Amino acid sequence: MTHPDMSMLDVVLDVMQALLPVIAFFLLFQYLYIKYPWVTLKRILIGVAITGMGMVLFLGGVFLGFMPIARSMGEHLALNYDNWVIIAFGFIMGFLATYAEPAVRVLCKQVETSSGGFISAKLILWTLSFGVAALVALGMARILYDIDFRTIIIIGYSLALLMMWFSEAQYVAIAFDAGGVATGPMAVSIIMTMAVGIASGAEGGNPIVDGFGIIALIALAPILFISALGVILTRKEGEE
């Protein structure tokens, strides 16, 4: 269990602790400088209250259900199933997390437009989804076969930095912004927690060293892919 003694009340307190400083800061600003009329102010405060209610339900579901379930599921998989099952499973989860994420679709459309239609949004979506899937599978393999995370991440970011020199600034910025696009709440609450469970269940696994890093790999896929696309598009523009 992630928080065996965590109750809904703790979640409510946690959300209040998260939002009250933001509200206090805004009210101070409102009082000193912005001076919105009451109608606008009321709308904002209702919005923050809705945010808070949403966070309570969301974090409640994640802390009380998703995290303990995903973690014990990971442990169970590592103890009872072959490595290839877990790696295949990681691949599927990585693919679905990306393919289904609305923010990824927005990004694909944005890249299609920036490339002047040279590459279609659909092609980008499929490539990105496979890229993230492959990296999550690699992340699972790393836990099971004890591959050094440092090596993977250093190679990944060195490649990204290298490609930067051959790419226009525009594409570089989009590539690094895109890092976060597939690391949504489902990836964080289910895939990451499951990886920690797998690391606890795997033979000789150390969850603090081996369990983390999946989110980093999910972020790396779009960075590498769009950087590579940037190099190609920059070269193509140079020829024209």
Place this chain on the structure above:
Amino acid sequence: MTNSTKDEAKDVLTATLPIISVVLFMQIFILQSPLDEILLFIGTSLMVIAGFTLFLVGVQWGMLPIGEAVGAEMPQRGSLLFVVVVMFVLSFLVTIAEPDVRVLASLVDSVSEGMLDRTQLMFVIGFGVGFFMVVSALRTIMGVSIKKLLAAGYGLVLLLSFFTPEDFLAIAFDAGGVTTGPMTVPIILSLGVGISAVLSGRRDLSNTFGFIGLASIGPILGVMLMGVFLY
């Protein structure tokens, strides 16, 4: 820009249902989980779907206008120092309120059995984002190219990764990923764009690119430095 509640709900369902289905499939057919565990998962899935939808609607109504108001009003009111301080404080506060950041920090705290404290980790992540938001704003004023700054930032990340203790390395890079959550991204963008537009006197679209990429550097470096110096 403002999405209706129906659109938000549709987006949330599209994003969550595939993974929820896979987990349910596993519970039923592979793990043969007890019924109460399956029901717990279904129940909490409904909470997550409803909660995430409400959350996104609330961010549009409440949090986003806060970011826009502060981003647009502030530079006209005070000195550069004032702008920098306010920018830092708001991005710090919004980052530590980000649900993704809270989930990561909770997991790290629980896995390390309290060795890596949840609050401490959230503060380091928030501090990192705040610091790099200030750097991004200064970049816009001074006209440094985004490419150079990204190269310098990620170059530093690469360099430090050779010296970071193993316990902190993966967590540091994960911290960079969770920063770009559903609360921070819209607010960081509106704050950053508003401020750089007013300060530099031009509302150039390319100014908006790169802010998120830069903001992710802060938490990575922050957690790495925490590992190098504190442990």
